[in-house]
Amino acid sequence: MYTEKVMDHFQHPRNVGEIENASGVGTVGNAKCGDIMRIYLDIDENQIIRDVKFKTFGCGAAVATSSMATELVKGKNIHEAMQVTNKAVMEALDGLPPVKVHCSLLAEEAIHAALWDYAEKNGIKIEGLTKPKSDIHEGEEEEDEEY
Amino acid sequence: MEKLIYLDNAATTKTALEVVEAMLPFFTENYGNPSSVYGFAAANKEVITRQREIIAGALGAKANEIYFTAGGTESDNWALTAAAEAYADKGKHIITSKIEHHAVLHTCQYLEKRGYEVTYLDVDENGLVNPADVEAAIRPDTILVSIMFANNEIGTIEPVREIGEITKKKGVLFHTDAVQAFGQIPIQVDECGIDMLSASGHKLNGPKGIGFLYIRKGVKIRSFIHGGAQERKRRAGTENVPGIAGLGKAVERAVSTMDERAAKETELRDYLISRIESEIPYCRLNGDRKKRLPNNVNFSFQFIEGESLLIMLDMKGICASSGSACTSGSLDPSHVLLAIGLPHEIAHGSLRLTLGADTEKEDLDYVVDCLKEIVAQLRSMSPLYEDFMKKQKSGQ
Numbered sequence: 001m002y003t004e005k006v007m008d009h010f011q012h013p014r015n016v017g018e019i020e021n022a023s024g025v026g027t028v029g030n031a032k033c034g035d036i037m038r039i040y041l042d043i044d045e046n047q048i049i050r051d052v053k054f055k056t057f058g059c060g061a062a063v064a065t066s067s068m069a070t071e072l073v074k075g076k077n078i079h080e081a082m083q084v085t086n087k088a089v090m091e092a093l094d095g096l097p098p099v100k101v102h103c104s105l106l107a108e109e110a111i112h113a114a115l116w117d118y119a120e121k122n123g124i125k126i127e128g129l130t131k132p133k134s135d136i137h138e139g140e141e142e143e144d145e146e147y
Numbered sequence: 148m149e150k151l152i153y154l155d156n157a158a159t160t161k162t163a164l165e166v167v168e169a170m171l172p173f174f175t176e177n178y179g180n181p182s183s184v185y186g187f188a189a190a191n192k193e194v195i196t197r198q199r200e201i202i203a204g205a206l207g208a209k210a211n212e213i214y215f216t217a218g219g220t221e222s223d224n225w226a227l228t229a230a231a232e233a234y235a236d237k238g239k240h241i242i243t244s245k246i247e248h249h250a251v252l253h254t255c256q257y258l259e260k261r262g263y264e265v266t267y268l269d270v271d272e273n274g275l276v277n278p279a280d281v282e283a284a285i286r287p288d289t290i291l292v293s294i295m296f297a298n299n300e301i302g303t304i305e306p307v308r309e310i311g312e313i314t315k316k317k318g319v320l321f322h323t324d325a326v327q328a329f330g331q332i333p334i335q336v337d338e339c340g341i342d343m344l345s346a347s348g349h350k351l352n353g354p355k356g357i358g359f360l361y362i363r364k365g366v367k368i369r370s371f372i373h374g375g376a377q378e379r380k381r382r383a384g385t386e387n388v389p390g391i392a393g394l395g396k397a398v399e400r401a402v403s404t405m406d407e408r409a410a411k412e413t414e415l416r417d418y419l420i421s422r423i424e425s426e427i428p429y430c431r432l433n434g435d436r437k438k439r440l441p442n443n444v445n446f447s448f449q450f451i452e453g454e455s456l457l458i459m460l461d462m463k464g465i466c467a468s469s470g471s472a473c474t475s476g477s478l479d480p481s482h483v484l485l486a487i488g489l490p491h492e493i494a495h496g497s498l499r500l501t502l503g504a505d506t507e508k509e510d511l512d513y514v515v516d517c518l519k520e521i522v523a524q525l526r527s528m529s530p531l532y533e534d535f536m537k538k539q540k541s542g543q
């Protein structure tokens with residue numbers, strides 16, 4: 001059900017771990033729904049993401065999207081990192097099954113949440129960044145009624 | 148990939164070679180329609196009669212109380228909807244449990260939309276229905292109690308005999324979904340006061356898409372599939388002759404090897420449980436330790452999610468299943484694990500391993516070794532585990 005890229009990132013996740021005294025940390029999702037992502041950013045004085053790490057509790061797609069998202073933001077400046085959308089993550093993974101699209105949204109949210117934390121700590125504003133939602137599944141559609 | 152280790156026998160089983168052999172003649176040799184008059188079709192009619200006797204014998208029932216269906220789901224649908232319709236004059240109340248298979252639960256929801264009232268009984272932390280709760284829930288308008296013989300996820304064996312005594316005393320019909328139990332543990336319909344029982348071929352090394360519904364003589368339930376006169380007009384349609392031949396053979400095999408198989412599987416099951424419990428921290432056995440199907444092991448591993456676990460096991464050649472939301476295609480984890488009181492995040496981290504007749508101890512050793520490694524690896528990338536360890540440290 002997963003593409004080769006997804007399986008590769010699941011089996012060999014890039015940038016797993018923690019960063020001590022990170023410039024920004026963001027945690028999104030909730031255990032109730034079965035996925036939580038945490039992103040650590042190390043951002044230098046030129047606002048470049050020098051290092052990034054993640055930890056994820058979740059399915060194969062959740063792990064793969066976190067891993068891909070970290071790859072996509074690493075080395076970018078914070079404004080470029082804002083352009084890493086869930087679509088970009090999905091495309092880089094050659095797609096996700098429809099029921100797993102929310103995992104890529106979660107990855108985007110996690111990056112944004114870490115950037116928000118960085119912005120708050122440093123008293124700056126990042127264009128287009130809003131306060132992270134506490135629950136990724138907020139506003140999601142209920143399943144179709146059967147029968 | 149090296150060897151395949153199949154530990155998902157509750158999902159389905161390998162069709163036994165003997166079963167396939169018993170089916171084959173009914174495709175290309177004896178392909179006649181059992182309803183036909185000529186002698187060529189006689190062997191087909193006869194094989195159906197014979198299999199009906201074998202199955203009835205296994206349950207202590209009469210041959211004319213066995214109705215072939217297309218599997219467990221159909222049997223459950225039939226039992227519930229037809230009983231509801233036939234007994235609507237008496238009342239419109241049905242009692243079941245929160246841990247039934249969807250074949251029962253979704254049929255109950257269907258009936259609720261058509262004016263029936265359903266009581267879904269709670270279970271205890273091991274998944275057991277309390278017979279006293281059944282008794283207390285019975286009202287003058289109750290027409291049916293449907294409680295599964297054994298649960299498909301956690302393997303808990305329900306107190307069917309005690310429930311049957313109550314329904315008999317109260318004059319209420321008793322249906323049991325025995326899809327997981329039939330062929331695994333002894334079942335006698337009279338001793339247990341069972342009026343209707345669902346079973347399926349593919350859970351006992353038989354073919355898929357064939358099963359039966361036992362309906363006690365005197366229970367006035369009507370036809371479910373309308374058409375010809377097959378199955379005493381109650382389930383019309385040209386019989387699945389190869390399927391029936393295979394089902395009968397599978398039942399014969401399952402019954403004759405039951406004691407030996409159950410003893411072997413129980414020993415292996417308990418070995419697997421004790422190795423996991425002693426070697427993997429922060430885990431919990433789901434389901435009753437003693438009142439448990441011989442082949443079922445179900446654990447929750449804290450801080451990790453089931454689907455990742457399954458993919459990693461798959462990469463090691465191990466087939467298993469999980470009650471996590473990701474494997475059910477919804478946001479909620481298994482209703483069974485929630486009903487036994489597990490918090491969502493722990494239900495997401497569940498793993499079901501169900502043994503088969505050819506499972507060996509070495510297979511289980513390999514599985515535990517892999518499992519230890521995988522659980523540790525997934526925990527090392529889990530933010531929940533990170534938080535837990537930090538809390539542990541600061542607490543000391």
Ligand SMILES: Cc1ncc(COP(=O)(O)O)c(C=O)c1O
Nearest residue numbers: 218219220248250299326327347
């Ligand atoms: C308890 C229970 N009931 C019903 C079914 C459905 O049986 P079938 O697959 O034959 O329709 C299953 C199997 O998944 C089951 O485990």
